[in-house]
Amino acid sequence: MSRVLHRAGGMPPVAVSGEGVMLRLADGREVIDGSGGAAVACLGHGNARVAAAIGRQAAKLAYAHTGFFTSEPAEALADLILEGAPGGLSHAWFCSSGSEGTEAAVKLARQYFVEIGQPARTRFIARRQSYHGNTLGALAAGGNMARRVVYEPILAEAFSHVSPCFAYRFQNEGESDAAYVDRLAAELEAEFARLGPETVAGFIAEPVVGATAGCVPALAGYFERVRAICDRHGALLILDEVMCGMGRTGSLHAWEQEGVAPDIQIVAKGLGGGYQPIGGILIGARIVAGIAAGSGAFLHGHTYQAHPVACAGALEVQRIIREDGLLANVRAMGARLEAALTDRFGNHAHVGDIRGRGLFQAIELVADRAAKRVFDPELKLHERVKRAALERGLAVYPMGGTIDGRRGDHVLIAPPYIVTAAEIDTIVDRLGAAVDAALAEL
Numbered sequence: 353m354s355r356v357l358h359r360a361g362g363m364p365p366v367a368v369s370g371e372g373v374m375l376r377l378a379d380g381r382e383v384i385d386g387s388g389g390a391a392v393a394c395l396g397h398g399n400a401r402v403a404a405a406i407g408r409q410a411a412k413l414a415y416a417h418t419g420f421f422t423s424e425p426a427e428a429l430a431d432l433i434l435e436g437a438p439g440g441l442s443h444a445w446f447c448s449s450g451s452e453g454t455e456a457a458v459k460l461a462r463q464y465f466v467e468i469g470q471p472a473r474t475r476f477i478a479r480r481q482s483y484h485g486n487t488l489g490a491l492a493a494g495g496n497m498a499r500r501v502v503y504e505p506i507l508a509e510a511f512s513h514v515s516p517c518f519a520y521r522f523q524n525e526g527e528s529d530a531a532y533v534d535r536l537a538a539e540l541e542a543e544f545a546r547l548g549p550e551t552v553a554g555f556i557a558e559p560v561v562g563a564t565a566g567c568v569p570a571l572a573g574y575f576e577r578v579r580a581i582c583d584r585h586g587a588l589l590i591l592d593e594v595m596c597g598m599g600r601t602g603s604l605h606a607w608e609q610e611g612v613a614p615d616i617q618i619v620a621k622g623l624g625g626g627y628q629p630i631g632g633i634l635i636g637a638r639i640v641a642g643i644a645a646g647s648g649a650f651l652h653g654h655t656y657q658a659h660p661v662a663c664a665g666a667l668e669v670q671r672i673i674r675e676d677g678l679l680a681n682v683r684a685m686g687a688r689l690e691a692a693l694t695d696r697f698g699n700h701a702h703v704g705d706i707r708g709r710g711l712f713q714a715i716e717l718v719a720d721r722a723a724k725r726v727f728d729p730e731l732k733l734h735e736r737v738k739r740a741a742l743e744r745g746l747a748v749y750p751m752g753g754t755i756d757g758r759r760g761d762h763v764l765i766a767p768p769y770i771v772t773a774a775e776i777d778t779i780v781d782r783l784g785a786a787v788d789a790a791l792a793e794l
């Protein structure tokens with residue numbers, strides 16, 4: 353009997369080791385990690401350089417309290433990822449997960465406005481069908497209805513939600529891209545007006561929505577409109593790149609492809625590639641200056657923030673991404689993945705949409721392509737695909753509730769940045785067989 357309270361209920365297979373894109377299970381099976389878990393394992397598994405860097409740091413200095421000390425790896429990691437102050441982001445604050453990053457982003461935004469003499473700013477606007485983490489603050493910010501529902505009565509009311517930019521599902525028939533973006537901008541404006549613009553501290557969004565809706569990029573111009581609205585009302589733009597960031601979409605930051613930069617950016621998964629639990633926020637210079645001119649310190653912290661071993665692991669991951677030119681591989685293999693998915697599923701009767709950026713792609717499954725009709729949620733098609741894929745030696749990341757937390761099924765594919773063309777082809781082959789097998793069960 354296992355004494356671990358497992359995430360999905362029941363006893364999952366035991367993963368014992370990994371090498372490159374492969375995971376090995378205790379029963380001898382080999383599985384291709386086609387989604388790096390939840391788009392985490394950006395370097396794949398068993399990277400000896402990262403393991404050695406972690407070991408060296410653990411032996412040298414595993415822990416020193418950040419209330420008293422900084423550490424060499426934390427300083428070096430911040431220097432590396434903020435080299436050239438991308439988009440005006442000048443400082444980093446490290447924690448142990450994406451959820452902690454969201455909490456920190458929200459608290460920093462709130463403190464910033466108190467420090468600069470705008471204490472009325474207590475509200476945050478976020479979007480439906482997005483996810484910002486599972487701690488209570490981050491869950492309140494998120495719009496993943498399935499994950500919120502049980503906890504709704506204890507979630508903070510400081511957050512409200514507007515529509516996502518999700519063209520496949522919510523762009524009207526005959527509505528141009530520009531008109532759809534106009535409609536969303538007007539909705540956001542109306543939400544600022546409803547709340548009172550002087551009460552809004554920030555707008556939070558994932559540049560490419562990850563697991564909740566299945567790799568949904570915004571339409572061109574959307575984030576520029578959002579940035580302009582935030583600026584006009586003096587609110588901060590907080591971009592959650594926990595899943596889509598640190599190279600996953602082919603640029604180091606997903607926002608680089610949107611023509612805007614955030615005031616605060618949340619990062620996590622690809623930062624440490626799963627070798628260490630690490631997340632963080634990247635912070636715009638004016639926010640740092642506002643705090644410095646006020647109380648002088650961020651009124652927030654965790655025992656394990658900027659953990660030296662976690663930072664050493666992430667530092668090595670980030671060095672390898674740069675030294676091995678892996679972003680070029682993300683772009684090349686991302687194009688290959690998109691082409692292979694289009695080839696396999698472009699005419700599939702039950703695949704309504706293929707979308708994403710770089711090595712961050714998803715297919716959306718539908719009962720009827722023309723009507724975009726979903727399968728009955730009770731069938732739990734996404735779980736069937738997950739099972740059928742695993743039986744074929746492939747781990748991908750299927751989810752249900754694509755549209756509203758209940759309806760819709762999608763499968764997210766996010767292989768490591770080191771993936772080869774042959775491995776992409778195998779992933780898509782096995783996914784094709786798994787989807788067909790899952791559909792045949794219905």
Ligand SMILES: Cc1ncc(COP(=O)(O)O)c(C=O)c1O
Nearest residue numbers: 449450451483484485562594595
């Ligand atoms: C966009 C986004 N934000 C935040 C989180 C929360 O990160 P964590 O699970 O590390 O707390 C996730 C996790 O899936 C995520 O995808």
